[in-house]
Amino acid sequence: MTETTQQQYETVIGLEVHLQLSTKTKIFCGCAIVFGKAPNTQTCPVCLGLPGTLPVLNKQVLDYSIKVAIALNFSVNSFIKFDRKNYYYPDLPKGYQISQFDHPIASDGHIMIPIGENNFKRINITRAHMEEDAGKLIHDNASNASLVDYNRTGTPLLEIVSEPELRSAQEAYDYLQTLKLTLQYCNVSDCDMEKGSLRCDANVSIRPVGETELGTKTELKNLNSFKAVKASIEYEVKRQKSVLEAGEKIIQETRLWDENKLISQSMRSKEEAHDYKYFPEPDLVPFTIEASVIDEIAKTIVEGPQEKRERLVKDYAISDYDARILIQDPELSRFFEECTKTYKDTKKICNWINGQVLTELNSRKTKIANISLKPENLTQLMDQLDSGVINNLAAKDVLGLMIDSGQSADTIIKEKGLAQVSDDGTLDKIVDELIQEHQTIVTQIKEGKESAIGFLVGQAMRKTQGKANPKKIGDIIKRRLLHA
Amino acid sequence: MFTEKDVKYIASLSRIHLNEEQTAQFSKDLEKILSYVKKLEQLDVSDVKPTSHVLPLKNVYRNDEIKPSLTQEQALKFSVEQHNGSFKVPKVIE
Amino acid sequence: MNYNELTAHEILENIKAKKCSASDVYNATYEHIDKVEDKVNAYVRVAPKEDTTSSIDETASTPIPIAIKDNICIENKETTCSSQILKGFTAPYNATVIDKLKNTGAIFVGHANMDEFAFGSSTENSSCGVTHNPWNLNHVPGGSSGGSTAAVAANEAIWAIGSDTGGSIRQPASFCGVVGLKPTYGRVSRYGLLAFASSLDQIGPITKDMTDSALLLNILAGYDPMDSTSANIDVPDYTQSLVNDVKGLKIGIPKEFFIDGIDPEVKDGVNEAIELLKKQGASFQEVSLPHTEYAVATYYIVATAEASSNLARYDGVQYGQRKMASETRKTKLVDMYEETRAQGFGEETKRRVMLGTYCLSSGYYDDYYLKGLKVRTLIKNDLDKVFEECDAIITPTSPTTAFKIGEKAKDPLSMYLSDIFTISANLSGIPAVSLPCGFSKAGLPIGLQIMAKPFDEQMLFKIGYTYEQQTPWHKKRTQLT
Incomplete structure (x- = not known):
């Protein structure tokens, strides 16, 4: 591993995982969630964000999220609410994403990741919050345009944010594996990275060993497989080291992983201003979660x-x-x-x-x-x-x-007709034939080279297209050649 | 003071293009409104809870039941520009 | 009397007695629109007569011609909030209130003019031209539901519905001499109302008298599973509260509302109303709403912040108008956003979107938005406290009668201050109504505002109806020709 060769730096990684919940309908409207449909055929006025429409929470999203929270050792918060995250992007039809800011569904979780054969390391998970997915953008170079499909818009997501406690690409990989496995046992998602139902962004920084302040981090996106998560972090750690060693500063930025070239590239820093301007979503009321509800859901986790x-x-x-x-x-x-x-x-x-x-x-x-x-x-x-x-x-x-x-x-x-031939008469006849055909081998066996019996058994199998009972054949050969 | 630079930044955050004349006018307007709003500074609200919902409603949700979606034609009916069943926009540069 | 000058309850009696048909009323209304609309400009779009006539159901319970504010969606009809940016947007769905009205046979006359996105108090900020006050065409009708109130006052509709975020039903109702009611937040579904400030907006009835207001609210009110903020509370029959009796009611008069700068004629009109209600057996007491002076500032923070987010969707991506950059600018995505919004939004809309964006932006959120939400709590607490001792509160609806067109157009702040008496009801969610309580010497209507506890609209009807029984104001009609 590269980390051990460079002693003066420590790697700090936090992962943000987006889990698509496999509910029947979207988070805030009744559109069915079906993948692979023609563009813009799974939408309605609500998920298209048409003027005047309002969101209503799908209860199943809440229940699934609580289930995941229990499985990941979170404390489920008794008071939760939704907030608007405001930004302009064509795949976001309302100009804001309904998400959770200061009162998420779950806080302070953890999982144990395997270290070697029998050891485990505890990785704390800061929070999990519910939010709506955006649509899909396809960039069309030919027409110098982007095409927007809103089918995915409003698919329920649970974002699971780890503490920056992962110290290597391998640990990040193991964390993700363990997390995925635990999530699979909740039965609330496909958990398929290739299909995008489990997505991962990595926040990576390095700092001199012994330093307690965090270094400037970069955010890695477009990590579509476990392999990509590991490879991109390894690449990024190397890149950051060479930047620091060249006496330069790390720039806080988002970098896109290129799976073919095995490099990451900076997303061109946008010239327009950015500020998410979170504020409480006035179109949704708050939710309180009773302990009894959590207990009921806990029972469904086997x-x-x-x-x-x-x-x-x-x-x-x-x-x-x-x-x-x-x-x-x-x-x-x-x-x-x-x-x-x-x-x-x-x-x-x-x-x-x-x-x-x-x-x-x-x-x-x-x-x-x-x-x-x-x-x-x-x-x-x-x-x-x-x-x-x-x-x-x-x-x-x-x-x-x-x-x-x-x-x-x-x-x-x-x-x-695959049943074995075990009938003594038939097998005797076959052995007769073999003794005729393989005199040299027969002599070797008789002289005590018992291992040659295997050859004859193999031949018997060949003659019968594998149907002969090999044990019985062996017994007959031994009886005829050794004990005669 | 609410400067023209502030207005330009806020206009950019709001995705509204302003010309120089508008920038000058809005910085005057917003300065005036914001200095009026400053009267809230007289109040000590450190112990007051914010009200974002005026009714004590909670736990409003729906069941996970499918409702019909729009057809592609209906969804795209009022689109400004479309291509192969998708909404078309100027290329998003990344 | 012409059919279009009648109230709905009079019309329904006539229909019942077979003295007229729903079509007669609609035809009279439409003919009158033909005559006076050029002068008033109450409508953004009037539905074609042929289409409307063929859909009239004579057997329906309330086949009443109604004007709909241009921010409430009617399926397959253009709905634009009187904004350029939404030109061409035709909703593929009805607002819940439209479905409810349709079920009772209401006749949709057209979409009424408004301040763009309901940003204004005069209906001057419309991309579809200024609406004129039917009592004096040189004056504004108030706003933002000025088209709706002017339509009713000009007898271009029997009923109208508007939306009220900071007084947008009550203030224009006051200016136009009609009854405008803002229900309790959550009483009427907001589904299909193009949002201005989601935590303040309510749809409400605009009518010629309290009886019609009760009839119309009966149709509009009720829980809607499509609106998470609508209250799942039984709706009473509001016509049951139309009783001529205020004996024993305790009514508060907030001292902070009778401020300097209030038009003396308005003050006199309201005081006479108070005297009259006293004679009917109500008792009045001075109360205090100490945070009233902060209401306008609070409102403009909270409302514009929410608006800046609600209006983010008007970006030219999906529907409405898209403007590409001019030749001097590039044709990138960000330019599409900035041009679409620069050309599609009017001045006041830009001002409010920017103000709201500022209040939410990082570094200012705590000092503006969060502070606004906290002062909102104080304002609500003031009202809660008064309602511990009082059944209702009476105030003027607006400090003045309708001002002249252009008078305040250049001074946004003075325009904002004309909402000073109406805003508190939105910030605290309580129901409030404005009804005519006299006329100034210049012949302009004066509005009386009654506020009540949450979900106690019945109190508004009780007091308002009793007042109407002693006064002629609700029977006066404009005489435009």
Whole structure:
């Protein structure tokens, strides 16, 4: 890491995360939230900010935000209100964004991020507040114009602002990973950085080691992946060091990350004046949040990722390593637990899920939630494998076919004729053939080179297109060549 | 004193272009109004709570229920300039 | 008497008795508009007669011709706040009050003129020309709902609705000799009202007498799920409060309102009204609203701050007018904003947007906006205290009768001070009404203001109706030809 090579500077990072809440409708109007629609087809007079229209808060946004607040160890504020953040930009139809300024939904949260194998570092989270998303701007160089689509306008966002307590790009990365995982367990958002439902801006500054005052920070934007967050911070820290080492000053500015060139560039400092002029939103009344409401919502949070990891290890006797893999996707761990209800060898099924199932998912670039494979499909497959109806090799094929077709293991085994050949007469005949065809190997075996048996078994599998029961074949060969 | 420089800054914050003559006139007007408003300085309000809502209303919200949206044609009906279903504006320079 | 000079309750009786039809009333109104509108200029746009006539429902409960202030949206009709910047803007929705009026069969005559974005007290700040006071065409009708009050006073509409942010219904009602009522904040939905200052704006009825005011408020009032600030409180039938009885009522007269500089004729008019109500059994007592002298300053901070934000959306991006920079300037986005707003907004609008922006800007927020909100609390507390002992407060509506066109146009501050008696009701959210209480020697109407506790509009009707029963003022009609 670059931080350790330059001893005289300490890196200070704070992350601002915008989480899109997956409510059915927008935060202040009844427009459905659907992605990928033709431009300006998901709007109404309210989210277009047409004159005379007024906002009314979607209660689900409040409830989802409280849920996230509980999961991130925030204290939910009993009195909250909305404020206007005023600025001019074409993607902001009212000329102000309805946000929260001095009475946000939640304050003083924290999460524990992993440091190495078994250590954790506490990262404090300053606040979380609700706000409305802006529209989308497409810059069209050909016509020297920008095009505005207001479909996204009014999508509910929860902004989660960390304290500047992250000390390296890696820590920022780990914080974001942990945060995302915790948020996924709340089931209130897709949490997908590529799709923009989880967005991250980074505030980065450096200061001489031992200094307590913060250095001048820059804000990094356009970070569309975890990789970009890490790479852009590493780039920015290097850049700031070289600026300081050249005897120059860091300029407070917003910098855009260029994912292709792997550099950040200053957003041309705008010549026009800026001042957000926050003031209380007069069109919305304040909200009070009763403890009983928080308790009710807390009940809907089943378990966080770390608690789940500990429980999986304890309840299913799987390794901590395996548990960590399972909790990365809440759906995957749920799948595992479902499987164990009917399949009792928890370690074996875990190995299959973390091994074969994940391999199949990764090769398809998908997730367990997006495929039709059901837990009973997998346990049925395991049963067939255990009872020797199919062999390991065939089982792997069946899994792939199940994922692609959505059919049950039994159907696929039958249709594809994948059941093992275990019938003694048939297998004897095959061994006869092999002994005829591979005299040299037979001699080697007889002379005591038992490892050559494997070769013959392989040949048997070839002859039967993998259907022969390899254990039985091995037994027959041993019986015929060694104990004859 | 409310200077012409102040007026220029405020006009810029308000996204209103002023010519020199208007700048001079508005700085006079605003100076006069603001010096009248200064009478509030006579009041000590350090212990007074601000009133931004006059009614004691709270917790007004709606359920997460979908209502019909406008069609693209309706949304763009009064647009000044449009292109491919979007509102068109001079290029935003970043 | 011509149909268009009648009140709605008289018209409804006539319709019931089959002496006339709704169409007869509308036709008389429209013909009169044809005759006098050139002189008054009450309207920004009058709806085409053919369209309107075909939509009249003779069986409706209140098929009354009504003028709508040009800041209240009617679906598929241009609504511009009398501003250049909104030229061409046609709302794809009705304001909630328009839906309510439509359901009762109200006949929309047209959009009435106003000070641009309701910024003014004379209806001189309109991009659609000055409105003239029907009692004396050389005088202003007051503002900002001057088009609405002039339409009713000139018999160009039976009813009108306006909006009141600092007196914009009551002061022009006073100048035009009609009844203008600002309901309690939250009583009437603001959905579809183009916002000036969201925490102060209220839509209210403008009529020829208190009975009509009650009829019209019955239609307008009520909770609206589209407006988070509308109160979910039952609405009484206001006509039940039209009783000729003020016995035992305690009415306060704030000493701070009878100041130097108040027109002696106005003072006399109001004092006579007080004497008359005393005779009817009301008791009066002097009360104090010590922070009255700060009301105008407070109002201009709070109202312009909110306005500066509410008007940010008029930027030329989506709708209305877009102006690109002239040849000498570049064609960047920021220039589009600055030109659109420079050319689209009138002088007073620019002044208020800049004043409000200043009050909210960093470094000044605490000294101006926050301070304004705190003094607002003091003003509200003053009123709360008075209402602990009094049922109502009576004051003049305005310190003067209608002033001459042009008289105050060059001095924004003196114009602002003409709202001095009306502003407190907006800052504290209470209901208030202005009704005619006499005429000056020059023949200009004098307005009496009654204020009551929040959601006690009934008190306004009780006192106002009792007063009307003893006086002829509400029956006087202008005679423009």
